[in-house]
Amino acid sequence: MNTAKFIATPVHSSWAGGLFLVFSLALSGCANSIQPVRPAVYDFGPGLVTGTAASSAATRAPLIMGTVESTPALESLALHYRLSYANGQQLKPYAHARWSMAPAQLIRQRLSEQLSQTRAILNPGESGLAGTAAPATLRIDLEEFSQLFEAPAQSVGLIRLRATLIQPSQTPRVIQHSVVVRRPAPSADAKGGVQALTAATDAAVLEIDNWLRLHAP
Template sequence: MTGCALPKSPVRATVYDFGPGSLSSPASQAAPRAPLGPLVIGEIEANPALDSTAILYRLAYADAQQLRPYAQARWSMTPAQLLRQRLRAYLGQSRALLNPGDSTLNIATTHTLRIELEEFSQLFEAPNQSVGLLRLRATLAQPSPSGEKWVAQHSVIVKRPATSTDAAGGVRALTAAADAAVQEIEQWLQPLAP
């Protein structure tokens, strides 16, 4: 009888990230690319609703304006931090990456990449169908004697289907969307910041 009176241990939230990333070094990959010029990657700015570790979803078929958090699932870092980590891992395979304020910056030649994360959620189009939706704006700038000079701006919208209608399915879809967005940014940058 006393076993029934013992308090239950609290349920812990499942913690997710984007996974381990590439499991081979750039040198072991097939066609090596010529090294590109250095790039400064600023902190990624995010919509205030995304400035937490909550894994968010929307029910587009019921109320697309409401962001809802999964109760027992969360990210290991904010989505902006996860995206910046993935961006640095991918872009760092072909160029030197610097942080704002690094003392090694060459003011005349180093471009700065800024990202604004606008949407990062699992979007349910129907009760049994969802996608990972990522929307961001990338801005490339270059310092000049009179201040920063705007070079180009690019909007990225990526949707990837979820394999299940739960947090785990949303995480997989959002990870795939983040990887696709990073690849699109890298292709956009190549002619602009060689």
Template structure:
């Protein structure tokens, strides 16, 4: 009858090394956890309510939905390489907006305009409906690369102010706004900061325009 020979110390070391190699091999074949894209918005907005001067209050206004083309109907952070192909919109793989740009823009508009007037959504107001309706069409919202290391945040929209009377609407004024702000870095984070700054500047211009045409 044959018996298995006992394993000596050398054999134990070899078995241990073999087991460790198997463990390392198994670990190396496991899939790596997916990298989650960074999620951006325009920041927290107002942290302190400004003091209200009642003498400076403007008439209430209805803010319609901000329209946008299908290319902007997503949460992708988009950029263009004007030195390669300016007609192609490219999404960053690891960057997302918290909501589509049109919704971010409308949120910023409501917050800013609401500092000096009542801003209502369509259908709000009950028996008293604001005499004017503001509609905004977002046309461009992207990081524009002039070269590999230089880019700007480009925001372009068209605003239309409508008089509401007797259930009908009549166009009162219309204007296009184009604003660029330089990006501090040639990446998604730099593009987001530039687009935020460009949006805030465009909102300020729109508010001044409204005060003139109302």
């Protein structure tokens, strides 16, 4: 019986090196095709577009509006939510959604837009018109600003803040007002949370405006 003989053919180093290069390039191409997910960026939208601010801004006393202060957890651009049915004490950020500015800045911008419809809004350090009384100062402390899930498919936008009005005089008068507003989210995701928090902010801003009409007319 004849015995078949198999002769092992050596693999040339140049061919092996080329195969390794092709394999490396293929892996590199797969890695480059995986693009990082960019977070969606949100704000409160264009706001009140009425065109009446210039004509009616002088109907009420000027007001100095300070910065809106917030807790350290709310100083970032993160869009936060809470799961009240699981652990309501834990504030969690959405991975692929964020605000265009910190919530405190967005709220100050929205509040300024509303108040400037009927009065001049001044920054800290600015003074009113010569010969007029010194303007009062409004300060805002933002305590809560999150999408609160009461069930996996049910959530609200929750905002809680404290407004402080300081009226200048020999003995400055300080008046405070707490605001808590909840608005339902149309969907159980970041987009729904943004819509709910925008609606809650607008309602809080209107409440502050009405409060100021009584104490700083």
